[in-house]
Amino acid sequence: MSRYGEWIEVRFDESTHVAELVLDRPSAMNAISTEMARCLGEACADLAEDRAVRAVVLTSTHERAFCVGADLKERNSLTDAELGRQRPYTRAAYAGVLELPMPTIAALHGFALGGGFEIALSCDVIVADASAVVGLPEVSVGVLPGGGGTQLLPRRVGAARAAELIFTARRVEAAEAHALGLVDQIADAGDDRVDALALGARIAANSPVGLRAAKRALRTGWGTDLRAGLEIEDAAWRSVAFSGDRTEGVAAFNEKRKPEWPGA
Secondary structure, X not given: OEEEOOOEEEEEEOXXXXXXXXXXXXXXXXXXXXXXXXXXXXXXXXXXXXXXOOEEEEEEOOOOEEEOOEOHHHHHHOOHHHHHHHHHHHHXXXXXXXXXXXXXXXXXXXXXXXXXXHHHHOOOEEEEEOOOEEEOOHHHHOOOOOXXXXXXXXXXXXXXXXXHXXXXXXXXXXXXXXXXXXXXXXXXXXXXXXXXXXXXXXXXOOOHHHHHHHHHHHHHOOOOOHHHHHHHHHHHHHHHHOOHHHHHHHHHHHOOOOOOOOOO
């Protein structure tokens, strides 16, 4: 277990190769302050370099919220100059989650609003329990989704649906969020973390080289035409086709045993 400042914790399960990235600022419903953003970015930078980690699950210790977004109390105290100086830390935090090279899963319950939902959107898969309420309400306080929301939400639900959600600033409860594709799986009440960690373990049982290459192809191919996307896929295939993981995977399949991935 590693602690990053007061409010970010990383737990690693060696048996599953899954890291749990925990938002732990319960006194503020995990509102993202400058310091919390800095520590989240630092934790993501370390996770990105850790070859033992095959999947990352983002969770929260707060009972009623995953994360309510930016710390507006802190924002209200900042001068324009101070807000400008804060921006690189918040950008690094959201980008750190988005650019993790291994598969990522967000486990949502309660409120996941603004920057909190943008953290979830930065993940590959979102698991939510029935209490989850998501949304990007930034225009209601005079700003816009600045943690990737204007770019990530259209990729999930299409441009028109994203526009409606962002322009109205409305909150969406779990059932509708699932129907709209804002979240991918609905867990039983209180089981979002359990289900997300189980999904992470299932994913992490596969080739770490294959997982990272598949994620790279998926992410890099966003927004390209089909021909360009197929070239990206081919480059990713070439990066794994001659790897130790491919050799072990084929051998394990033929020998009817569980693979022991070298991760190279």
